Amino acid sequence: MAPTPIICALIGYVLGAIPFGLLLTRAFGAGDLRSIGSGNIGATNVLRTGRKGLAAATLLLDGGKGAVAVLLARHFTHDEHVAAIAGFAAFGGHLFPLWLNFRGGKGVATMLGVTLAAWWPAGVAALLVWLTGALVTRFSSVGGMLAALAAPAILAVGVASGAAWLPPGAARWLVVLLAMAVLLILKHADNIGRLRAGTESKIGGGKDGADRLGIGGNHPPAPLDP
Structure with a gap:
């Protein structure tokens, strides 16, 4: 018997x-991440501990859990609607984990993982937008928000044009990708405020940016924000 949508969502x-x-x-003895830097549980804040390997592992695992949720639901139900529900639930779990008083990460890595599993061309495009946007603007938050907007934009063009290359359940996935984009941008509200005020730290921003985050100038610069 196939799992129900509720079970897959859980x-x-x-x-x-x-x-x-x-x-x-x-x-690995790097401390309690909630009391370091921004207090965020994502890879960006892990890098502020000076442990690049742990940051890379966090990035991959946070992306992987989103992809795995989609792939498991798809495998056991053969239903893209259920797979989309599971992917969105994984994204929501990263943003609002029950056991951390609903204080989670900002969701970029998990969003990318879900998108790659949903339809890899959109996932790859979003990944490239994330990297390009962050490196060109030197704002990790900008790269993440642009990536979140890129995935549904690509799918929306295909849906509107009736393209034959769309994935199964494209309309359902479009709704999920749009919802993830909205939530991700809302989670970046503080970053948007700092961008408008000109106080957002840049990638490799040096001592001033590090001091503003309370991590000291000798720590690594902020990476791409997951």
Whole structure:
């Protein structure tokens, strides 16, 4: 018997809510991530501990849990609607983990993982937009928000034109990608405020940016914000 949408959503949420950044920094003696830098549980804040390997692992695992939620639901139900629900639940779990008082990450890595599993061309495009946007503007937050907008934009063009290259359940996935984009941008509200005020730290921004984040000038610069 195939799992119900509710079961798949619960599994997706639990996967998404695994705080890999917090678990890795604790396991390897890098401290409690919630009391470091921004207090965020994502890879950006892990890098502020000076542990690049842990940051890379967090980035991959946070992306992987989104992809796994989609792939598991698709495998066991053969239903793109259920897969989309599971992917969105994983994204929501990362943003609002129950066991961390609903204080999670900002969702860029998990969004990319869900998008790659949903339809890899859109995922690759979003990944390239993330990297390009962050490197060109030197604002990791800008790269993340642009990536979140790129994925549904690509899918929307295909849906509107009736393109034959669309994935199964494209309309359902478009709704999910749009919802993830909205939530991700809302989670970046503080970053948007700092961008408007001209106080957002840049990638490789040096001592002033690091001091503003409370991490000191000798720490690594902020990477792309997951």
